[in-house]
Amino acid sequence: MDLGISGRRAIVCASSKGLGRGCAEALAREGVNVVINGRNEAEVKRTADAIRTNHKVEVTTVAADVTTPEGRSAILKSCPDPDILITNAGGPPPGDFRDLDEVDWANGLVPNLISPIMLIKATVDGMAARGFGRIVNITSRSVKTPLYHLPLSNAARAGLTGMIAGLARQVAKDNVIINNILPGPFTTDRQMVPLRKRAGELGISYEELVSRETEQVPARRFGSPEEFGNMCAYLCSAHIGFVVGQNILMDGGGFASTV
Numbered sequence: 001m002d003l004g005i006s007g008r009r010a011i012v013c014a015s016s017k018g019l020g021r022g023c024a025e026a027l028a029r030e031g032v033n034v035v036i037n038g039r040n041e042a043e044v045k046r047t048a049d050a051i052r053t054n055h056k057v058e059v060t061t062v063a064a065d066v067t068t069p070e071g072r073s074a075i076l077k078s079c080p081d082p083d084i085l086i087t088n089a090g091g092p093p094p095g096d097f098r099d100l101d102e103v104d105w106a107n108g109l110v111p112n113l114i115s116p117i118m119l120i121k122a123t124v125d126g127m128a129a130r131g132f133g134r135i136v137n138i139t140s141r142s143v144k145t146p147l148y149h150l151p152l153s154n155a156a157r158a159g160l161t162g163m164i165a166g167l168a169r170q171v172a173k174d175n176v177i178i179n180n181i182l183p184g185p186f187t188t189d190r191q192m193v194p195l196r197k198r199a200g201e202l203g204i205s206y207e208e209l210v211s212r213e214t215e216q217v218p219a220r221r222f223g224s225p226e227e228f229g230n231m232c233a234y235l236c237s238a239h240i241g242f243v244v245g246q247n248i249l250m251d252g253g254g255f256a257s258t259v
């Protein structure tokens, strides 16, 4: 299927690796010019080069921290009128909420709540004026089911979801379509590196722990960044205009519910 977005411009935040990279690759495959972002400049360049090699699109690099006003300005300066915005950042650290003070909470909500809202604020009205916009927020399955060791994530993702639920319905008439993808376990560094550490602590092999973990997933595997990117690209497509403010759970069936 032709997604009908060839030639469009996309900002893909936190896209030098993992799920963000999966989104950038899938959009580039559809002919979308992409901005690649991450804090590590060498990693950003490596990813951009790989995308340039595989796809005939313009790839712009911005090595910057998307959670800071300066970082977001640099990203927006590189692509002031994006047609597509994928919001993403590293997830917050785990911990018990009792160990977090007021400052920890104020800071901890920035990456996955304040930062995406600021990027959307900077871009959504331009999209509406031009009559086309697609925004996909990478959130988490924690919107559906709390992850007890991630109180900051639970709060930030749910907060963003609530904000988007209202905004998505206000801008849909202008063909600006906003949806969220809720990842369960995917084979990215964020998911796999801690597993390696935990395997060592448990005194079992990494492969054994991965096998135990995937046993819990109805699909009996983790998701791949490629399939995540494919979903993202479809949510950015010309065909998605009647799907408004939805939360697409990609967790291999892990969250059991009838509807």
Ligand SMILES: NC(=O)c1ccc[n+]([C@@H]2O[C@H](COP(=O)([O-])OP(=O)(O)OC[C@H]3O[C@@H](n4cnc5c(N)ncnc54)[C@H](OP(=O)(O)O)[C@@H]3O)[C@@H](O)[C@H]2O)c1
Pocket (backbone or CB within 6 Å): 013, 014, 015, 016, 017, 018, 019, 020, 037, 038, 039, 040, 041, 043, 064, 065, 066, 067, 088, 089, 090, 091, 092, 112, 138, 139, 140, 141, 183, 184, 185, 186, 187, 188, 189, 190, 191
């Ligand atoms: N993977 C999963 O199973 C899973 C499940 C649920 C939710 N999530 C959420 O999905 C998001 C992406 O996770 P992932 O698995 O793709 O992580 P990942 O594999 O660790 O990749 C994270 C990417 O984001 C970049 N990044 C991190 N912090 C950044 C910042 N402040 N500014 C700019 N770029 C930044 C990293 O580059 P630099 O480090 O160089 O900046 C890297 O390119 C996270 O919020 C995570 O919590 C993931």
